[in-house]
Amino acid sequence: MIRKCACVFLALIVGISAGPGFALEIQNFRSGLVCELELEISDDVRLPVEWICFETETVYITGQGRCVWNREDKHCTWYGFEFDYTDAVEGDEILCKSTSALPGNLGSPTGIDEEDVTVSEWSYSLPPGDGHHYNPQYSVFGMQDEAETVNSGETVCTLDGKELYRFRFTKIYPALRQKTIEDAVRAIRTTAIGS
Numbered sequence: 011m012i013r014k015c016a017c018v019f020l021a022l023i024v025g026i027s028a029g030p031g032f033a034l035e036i037q038n039f040r041s042g043l044v045c046e047l048e049l050e051i052s053d054d055v056r057l058p059v060e061w062i063c064f065e066t067e068t069v070y071i072t073g074q075g076r077c078v079w080n081r082e083d084k085h086c087t088w089y090g091f092e093f094d095y096t097d098a099v100e101g102d103e104i105l106c107k108s109t110s111a112l113p114g115n116l117g118s119p120t121g122i123d124e125e126d127v128t129v130s131e132w133s134y135s136l137p138p139g140d141g142h143h144y145n146p147q148y149s150v151f152g153m154q155d156e157a158e159t160v161n162s163g164e165t166v167c168t169l170d171g172k173e174l175y176r177f178r179f180t181k182i183y184p185a186l187r188q189k190t191i192e193d194a195v196r197a198i199r200t201t202a203i204g205s
Contacts, residue, residue, distance in 0.1 A: 033097035034169060041177035042066040044075075044088035044146050060146060062092050071183045073151025078119035086148040091177055093143055098136040102169060105133045110163035115153075149181055159183040 045063030048056045073085030113126040124130065136143055162180045166173060 037094045039093040041091040069181045085151040090146040096140045100138040106167040108165040112161040158185045
């Protein structure tokens, strides 16, 4: 299944609020790896379900998931955050600032939004009242250098200047050695010829 996601730092458009006295409360905050499954509701109805299944700050970019990045189907690794909230007020906007140790490109299924950035700012709102917010994010596999790369980053989200939550990810990209690529091409050719 190919997932379509708005961007690496995707905020599903559902906003957080706090009215007078900062009523908004966040509970059960989790950040880490995303798991998904399909529940069979009936013979012809399947419901995809996703959640943060493993809390972790370390994310190995393995490319075992799929995504659309810059109009292309890519191998990706999915991670993100989720939380329950109460007393959200319509019109309030959560402001988030993400920083990373190494520059990277931020984008979406339709294109690249920013190139070679270490700081990105984004915002979103939650539906009024009580609810659950889930925010999947991804990193594309295969765009890294030949050497293993470790990129640490942090995201801080605020409402009216007050910090709501903060999380960190250390993303580890494997080395893409030319020999590994050549071995894979050779195996494909051998399989295609042998079939």
